[in-house]
Amino acid sequence: MLPTIPTESNSYEECKITSDWLKAHTDVRPVLAIVCGSGLGGLAKTIKDPVILKYQDIPNFPQSTVHGHAGQLVFGTLQGKQCVCMQGRFHLYEGYPVQKITLPIRVFKLMGVQTVILTNAAGGLNPGYRVGDVMVIRDHINMPGMAGNNPLAGLNDERFGVRFPCMSDAYDRKLREMAHEVGEELGFSDFLKEGVYVVLGGPSFETIAECRMLHSMGADAVGMSTGHEVIVARHCGMRCFALSLISNQSVMDYTSKEKANHEEVLETGKERAAQMEQLPGRVVRPAPRVQWQVNIPTQSLSCVRNRSLSRI
Numbered sequence: 604m605l606p607t608i609p610t611e612s613n614s615y616e617e618c619k620i621t622s623d624w625l626k627a628h629t630d631v632r633p634v635l636a637i638v639c640g641s642g643l644g645g646l647a648k649t650i651k652d653p654v655i656l657k658y659q660d661i662p663n664f665p666q667s668t669v670h671g672h673a674g675q676l677v678f679g680t681l682q683g684k685q686c687v688c689m690q691g692r693f694h695l696y697e698g699y700p701v702q703k704i705t706l707p708i709r710v711f712k713l714m715g716v717q718t719v720i721l722t723n724a725a726g727g728l729n730p731g732y733r734v735g736d737v738m739v740i741r742d743h744i745n746m747p748g749m750a751g752n753n754p755l756a757g758l759n760d761e762r763f764g765v766r767f768p769c770m771s772d773a774y775d776r777k778l779r780e781m782a783h784e785v786g787e788e789l790g791f792s793d794f795l796k797e798g799v800y801v802v803l804g805g806p807s808f809e810t811i812a813e814c815r816m817l818h819s820m821g822a823d824a825v826g827m828s829t830g831h832e833v834i835v836a837r838h839c840g841m842r843c844f845a846l847s848l849i850s851n852q853s854v855m856d857y858t859s860k861e862k863a864n865h866e867e868v869l870e871t872g873k874e875r876a877a878q879m880e881q882l883p884g885r886v887v888r889p890a891p892r893v894q895w896q897v898n899i900p901t902q903s904l905s906c907v908r909n910r911s912l913s914r915i
Protein backbone atom coordinates (compact mmCIF):
# COMPACT_ATOMS: atom_id res chain seq x y z
CA MET A 604 0.00 0.00 0.00
CA LEU A 605 1.24 3.52 -0.86
CA PRO A 606 2.01 5.82 2.08
CA THR A 607 -0.49 8.63 2.70
CA ILE A 608 1.34 11.85 2.03
CA PRO A 609 -0.28 15.10 3.16
CA THR A 610 -0.55 17.26 0.03
CA GLU A 611 -3.57 19.30 1.03
CA SER A 612 -1.61 22.39 2.06
CA ASN A 613 -0.82 23.32 -1.56
CA SER A 614 -3.04 20.97 -3.55
CA TYR A 615 -4.53 22.12 -6.86
CA GLU A 616 -7.98 22.28 -5.25
CA GLU A 617 -6.80 24.38 -2.27
CA CYS A 618 -4.92 26.76 -4.56
CA LYS A 619 -7.97 27.07 -6.85
CA ILE A 620 -10.20 28.05 -3.91
CA THR A 621 -7.74 30.83 -3.00
CA SER A 622 -7.24 31.96 -6.57
CA ASP A 623 -11.01 32.09 -7.22
CA TRP A 624 -11.50 34.10 -4.02
CA LEU A 625 -8.80 36.59 -5.05
CA LYS A 626 -10.28 36.92 -8.56
CA ALA A 627 -13.63 37.74 -6.98
CA HIS A 628 -12.04 40.46 -4.83
CA THR A 629 -9.98 42.28 -7.48
CA ASP A 630 -10.24 42.98 -11.19
CA VAL A 631 -6.46 42.81 -11.52
CA ARG A 632 -5.28 39.76 -13.48
CA PRO A 633 -1.57 39.67 -12.64
CA VAL A 634 1.09 38.51 -15.08
CA LEU A 635 3.84 39.47 -12.66
CA ALA A 636 4.25 38.54 -8.98
CA ILE A 637 6.67 40.17 -6.56
CA VAL A 638 7.70 38.65 -3.24
CA CYS A 639 9.22 41.17 -0.82
CA GLY A 640 11.95 40.22 1.62
CA SER A 641 12.54 41.34 5.22
CA GLY A 642 12.30 45.12 5.44
CA LEU A 643 11.89 45.36 1.66
CA GLY A 644 8.11 45.74 1.46
CA GLY A 645 8.46 49.36 0.31
CA LEU A 646 8.47 48.04 -3.26
CA ALA A 647 4.69 47.80 -2.94
CA LYS A 648 4.53 51.62 -2.80
CA THR A 649 5.60 51.73 -6.45
CA ILE A 650 2.46 49.84 -7.51
CA LYS A 651 -0.22 51.99 -9.16
CA ASP A 652 -3.93 51.82 -8.27
CA PRO A 653 -3.32 49.43 -5.36
CA VAL A 654 -5.95 47.03 -4.11
CA ILE A 655 -4.87 45.63 -0.73
CA LEU A 656 -6.03 42.29 0.65
CA LYS A 657 -4.87 41.19 4.11
CA TYR A 658 -3.55 37.64 4.50
CA GLN A 659 -5.89 37.11 7.46
CA ASP A 660 -8.89 37.52 5.12
CA ILE A 661 -7.63 35.24 2.31
CA PRO A 662 -8.78 31.59 2.47
CA ASN A 663 -5.94 29.06 3.04
CA PHE A 664 -3.29 31.79 3.38
CA PRO A 665 -0.75 31.51 6.20
CA GLN A 666 -0.16 34.58 8.41
CA SER A 667 3.04 36.65 8.57
CA THR A 668 4.67 36.40 11.98
CA VAL A 669 8.01 38.13 11.35
CA HIS A 670 8.77 41.82 11.98
CA GLY A 671 9.36 43.53 8.64
CA HIS A 672 6.70 41.45 6.80
CA ALA A 673 3.39 43.37 6.64
CA GLY A 674 1.13 40.41 5.73
CA GLN A 675 -0.86 41.64 2.75
CA LEU A 676 -1.19 41.28 -1.00
CA VAL A 677 -1.06 44.44 -3.08
CA PHE A 678 -2.63 44.16 -6.54
CA GLY A 679 -2.15 46.88 -9.16
CA THR A 680 0.15 47.78 -12.03
CA LEU A 681 3.91 48.10 -12.21
CA GLN A 682 5.34 49.72 -15.34
CA GLY A 683 1.99 49.09 -17.00
CA LYS A 684 1.94 45.38 -16.13
CA GLN A 685 -0.78 43.93 -13.96
CA CYS A 686 0.90 42.58 -10.86
CA VAL A 687 0.49 41.19 -7.38
CA CYS A 688 2.97 41.94 -4.62
CA MET A 689 3.42 39.87 -1.45
CA GLN A 690 4.24 42.37 1.27
CA GLY A 691 5.53 39.69 3.58
CA ARG A 692 6.58 36.11 2.88
CA PHE A 693 6.58 32.93 4.95
CA HIS A 694 9.58 31.04 6.27
CA LEU A 695 10.22 27.48 7.43
CA TYR A 696 11.20 28.65 10.90
CA GLU A 697 7.72 30.15 11.42
CA GLY A 698 6.57 26.55 11.75
CA TYR A 699 4.76 26.16 8.44
CA PRO A 700 5.32 23.12 6.24
CA VAL A 701 7.38 24.06 3.19
CA GLN A 702 4.30 23.31 1.02
CA LYS A 703 2.30 25.97 2.89
CA ILE A 704 5.08 28.57 2.60
CA THR A 705 4.96 28.23 -1.17
CA LEU A 706 1.17 28.04 -1.60
CA PRO A 707 0.95 31.69 -2.78
CA ILE A 708 3.22 30.90 -5.75
CA ARG A 709 0.82 28.22 -7.03
CA VAL A 710 -2.13 30.52 -6.39
CA PHE A 711 -0.44 33.19 -8.53
CA LYS A 712 0.13 30.62 -11.27
CA LEU A 713 -3.59 29.85 -11.33
CA MET A 714 -4.29 33.60 -11.57
CA GLY A 715 -2.16 33.87 -14.73
CA VAL A 716 1.24 34.99 -13.41
CA GLN A 717 4.14 34.24 -15.78
CA THR A 718 7.09 35.90 -14.04
CA VAL A 719 8.06 36.06 -10.36
CA ILE A 720 10.46 38.60 -8.89
CA LEU A 721 11.72 37.85 -5.39
CA THR A 722 13.77 39.93 -2.99
CA ASN A 723 15.40 38.97 0.27
CA ALA A 724 17.84 40.17 2.88
CA ALA A 725 20.93 37.99 3.19
CA GLY A 726 24.23 37.73 4.98
CA GLY A 727 27.30 38.30 2.78
CA LEU A 728 29.62 35.29 2.74
CA ASN A 729 31.73 36.50 -0.18
CA PRO A 730 34.57 38.55 1.36
CA GLY A 731 34.33 40.96 -1.62
CA TYR A 732 30.76 41.92 -0.66
CA ARG A 733 29.89 44.96 1.47
CA VAL A 734 26.75 45.72 3.46
CA GLY A 735 24.36 47.44 1.05
CA ASP A 736 25.48 45.47 -2.01
CA VAL A 737 22.68 44.02 -4.11
CA MET A 738 23.26 40.51 -5.45
CA VAL A 739 21.42 39.27 -8.52
CA ILE A 740 20.88 35.59 -7.68
CA ARG A 741 22.47 33.38 -10.33
CA ASP A 742 21.76 30.11 -8.56
CA HIS A 743 20.93 28.65 -5.17
CA ILE A 744 21.94 25.84 -2.84
CA ASN A 745 18.87 24.49 -1.05
CA MET A 746 20.09 22.96 2.23
CA PRO A 747 16.63 21.99 3.61
CA GLY A 748 15.88 20.44 0.21
CA MET A 749 19.04 18.36 0.36
CA ALA A 750 17.84 17.05 3.73
CA GLY A 751 14.50 16.02 2.21
CA ASN A 752 12.48 19.16 2.92
CA ASN A 753 11.70 20.09 -0.68
CA PRO A 754 8.38 21.85 -1.46
CA LEU A 755 7.71 19.34 -4.25
CA ALA A 756 8.02 16.31 -1.96
CA GLY A 757 4.79 14.33 -1.88
CA LEU A 758 2.52 13.21 -4.67
CA ASN A 759 3.11 15.17 -7.88
CA ASP A 760 0.18 16.92 -9.57
CA GLU A 761 0.90 17.04 -13.31
CA ARG A 762 -1.47 20.02 -13.63
CA PHE A 763 1.32 22.05 -12.04
CA GLY A 764 4.38 20.38 -13.52
CA VAL A 765 6.52 17.29 -13.98
CA ARG A 766 7.72 14.94 -11.23
CA PHE A 767 11.41 15.81 -11.73
CA PRO A 768 11.73 19.44 -12.79
CA CYS A 769 15.06 20.79 -14.06
CA MET A 770 16.66 23.48 -11.89
CA SER A 771 19.80 24.30 -13.89
CA ASP A 772 18.00 27.30 -15.39
CA ALA A 773 16.11 28.37 -12.26
CA TYR A 774 17.11 32.05 -12.38
CA ASP A 775 16.28 33.47 -15.80
CA ARG A 776 19.41 34.43 -17.73
CA LYS A 777 17.77 37.20 -19.78
CA LEU A 778 16.31 38.90 -16.71
CA ARG A 779 19.71 38.70 -15.00
CA GLU A 780 21.37 40.32 -17.99
CA MET A 781 18.68 42.97 -18.04
CA ALA A 782 19.31 43.73 -14.36
CA HIS A 783 22.97 44.48 -15.07
CA GLU A 784 22.05 46.66 -18.08
CA VAL A 785 19.49 48.58 -16.07
CA GLY A 786 21.85 48.74 -13.07
CA GLU A 787 24.46 50.41 -15.26
CA GLU A 788 21.93 52.93 -16.60
CA LEU A 789 20.91 53.77 -13.03
CA GLY A 790 24.50 54.08 -11.78
CA PHE A 791 24.26 50.98 -9.55
CA SER A 792 27.27 49.13 -11.00
CA ASP A 793 29.45 49.75 -7.93
CA PHE A 794 27.17 47.76 -5.64
CA LEU A 795 25.45 45.37 -8.06
CA LYS A 796 26.89 41.83 -7.87
CA GLU A 797 25.83 38.40 -9.06
CA GLY A 798 26.21 35.22 -7.07
CA VAL A 799 24.92 32.09 -5.37
CA TYR A 800 22.38 32.19 -2.51
CA VAL A 801 22.30 29.40 0.05
CA VAL A 802 19.00 28.67 1.81
CA LEU A 803 18.98 27.50 5.42
CA GLY A 804 16.05 26.69 7.69
CA GLY A 805 16.84 29.29 10.38
CA PRO A 806 15.85 30.98 12.61
CA SER A 807 19.22 30.92 14.37
CA PHE A 808 21.88 32.77 12.41
CA GLU A 809 24.89 30.73 11.34
CA THR A 810 27.88 29.83 13.45
CA ILE A 811 31.31 30.91 12.25
CA ALA A 812 32.11 27.33 11.23
CA GLU A 813 28.87 27.14 9.23
CA CYS A 814 29.63 30.42 7.43
CA ARG A 815 33.07 29.15 6.49
CA MET A 816 31.62 25.89 5.22
CA LEU A 817 28.88 27.63 3.21
CA HIS A 818 31.39 29.93 1.55
CA SER A 819 33.80 27.11 0.74
CA MET A 820 30.85 25.25 -0.82
CA GLY A 821 30.39 28.06 -3.35
CA ALA A 822 27.78 30.33 -1.73
CA ASP A 823 28.12 34.12 -1.81
CA ALA A 824 25.15 34.99 0.43
CA VAL A 825 23.08 33.16 3.03
CA GLY A 826 19.41 33.48 3.96
CA MET A 827 16.30 31.58 5.02
CA SER A 828 13.93 32.01 2.07
CA THR A 829 13.50 32.33 -1.71
CA GLY A 830 14.79 28.91 -2.83
CA HIS A 831 11.54 27.12 -1.89
CA GLU A 832 9.45 29.69 -3.78
CA VAL A 833 11.68 29.51 -6.84
CA ILE A 834 11.47 25.69 -6.96
CA VAL A 835 7.67 25.82 -6.92
CA ALA A 836 7.57 28.64 -9.49
CA ARG A 837 9.91 26.80 -11.88
CA HIS A 838 7.97 23.57 -11.40
CA CYS A 839 4.89 25.28 -12.83
CA GLY A 840 6.80 27.04 -15.59
CA MET A 841 7.16 30.61 -14.31
CA ARG A 842 10.27 32.72 -14.98
CA CYS A 843 12.18 33.77 -11.86
CA PHE A 844 14.38 36.72 -11.05
CA ALA A 845 15.70 37.33 -7.53
CA LEU A 846 17.74 39.92 -5.68
CA SER A 847 19.50 39.63 -2.30
CA LEU A 848 20.24 42.76 -0.37
CA ILE A 849 23.43 42.11 1.60
CA SER A 850 22.11 43.33 4.92
CA ASN A 851 25.02 42.19 7.09
CA GLN A 852 28.39 40.58 6.65
CA SER A 853 28.52 36.99 7.79
CA VAL A 854 31.04 36.49 10.55
CA MET A 855 33.88 34.29 9.27
CA ASP A 856 36.59 35.08 11.77
CA TYR A 857 36.88 34.04 15.44
CA THR A 858 38.47 37.40 16.40
CA SER A 859 35.43 39.36 15.10
CA LYS A 860 33.09 41.08 17.58
CA GLU A 861 30.27 41.38 14.94
CA LYS A 862 26.93 39.73 15.75
CA ALA A 863 24.21 39.11 13.16
CA ASN A 864 20.83 40.54 14.20
CA HIS A 865 17.44 41.18 12.59
CA GLU A 866 17.48 44.92 13.49
CA GLU A 867 20.57 45.46 11.34
CA VAL A 868 18.88 43.51 8.54
CA LEU A 869 15.86 45.85 8.63
CA GLU A 870 18.05 48.96 8.96
CA THR A 871 20.06 48.08 5.83
CA GLY A 872 16.74 47.56 4.03
CA LYS A 873 15.77 51.15 4.87
CA GLU A 874 19.11 52.50 3.67
CA ARG A 875 18.95 50.72 0.31
CA ALA A 876 15.16 51.06 -0.06
CA ALA A 877 15.26 53.52 -2.96
CA GLN A 878 17.48 51.34 -5.15
CA MET A 879 15.79 48.07 -4.20
CA GLU A 880 12.44 49.60 -5.13
CA GLN A 881 13.65 50.90 -8.51
CA LEU A 882 15.41 47.87 -9.91
CA PRO A 883 12.57 45.29 -10.26
CA GLY A 884 10.27 47.73 -12.05
CA ARG A 885 13.02 48.70 -14.46
CA VAL A 886 13.87 45.06 -15.22
CA VAL A 887 10.29 44.33 -16.29
CA ARG A 888 9.67 47.70 -17.97
CA PRO A 889 8.93 47.42 -21.69
CA ALA A 890 12.03 48.58 -23.58
CA PRO A 891 11.80 52.05 -25.16
CA ARG A 892 10.21 52.18 -28.58
CA VAL A 893 12.83 51.47 -31.22
CA GLN A 894 12.57 53.24 -34.54
CA TRP A 895 13.67 51.08 -37.44
CA GLN A 896 14.54 53.14 -40.54
CA VAL A 897 15.33 51.39 -43.79
CA ASN A 898 16.39 53.62 -46.69
CA ILE A 899 16.60 52.08 -50.15
CA PRO A 900 18.10 54.88 -52.24
CA THR A 901 17.58 53.27 -55.67
CA GLN A 902 13.87 53.26 -55.15
CA SER A 903 13.84 56.37 -52.87
CA LEU A 904 11.71 54.28 -50.55
CA SER A 905 11.60 54.94 -46.80
CA CYS A 906 10.00 52.49 -44.47
CA VAL A 907 9.66 53.38 -40.81
CA ARG A 908 8.31 50.97 -38.23
CA ASN A 909 7.73 51.48 -34.54
CA ARG A 910 8.20 48.47 -32.34
CA SER A 911 7.95 48.07 -28.62
CA LEU A 912 10.03 45.20 -27.26
CA SER A 913 8.79 43.71 -24.06
CA ARG A 914 11.40 42.62 -21.54
CA ILE A 915 9.18 39.97 -20.01
Ligand SMILES: O=P(O)(O)O[C@H]1O[C@H](CO)[C@@H](O)[C@H]1O
Pocket residue numbers: 639640641642692694722723724725805826827828829864865868
Ligand atom coordinates in the same frame (compact mmCIF):
# COMPACT_ATOMS: atom_id res chain seq x y z
O1 LIG B 1 14.64 36.16 3.35
P1 LIG B 1 13.91 37.28 3.96
O2 LIG B 1 12.44 37.06 4.01
O3 LIG B 1 14.28 38.61 3.34
O4 LIG B 1 14.38 37.37 5.49
C1 LIG B 1 15.71 37.28 5.92
O5 LIG B 1 15.81 38.06 7.10
C2 LIG B 1 15.51 37.24 8.26
C3 LIG B 1 16.68 37.33 9.20
O6 LIG B 1 16.95 38.64 9.59
C4 LIG B 1 15.36 35.82 7.73
O7 LIG B 1 13.99 35.52 7.60
C5 LIG B 1 16.04 35.87 6.40
O8 LIG B 1 15.59 34.89 5.49
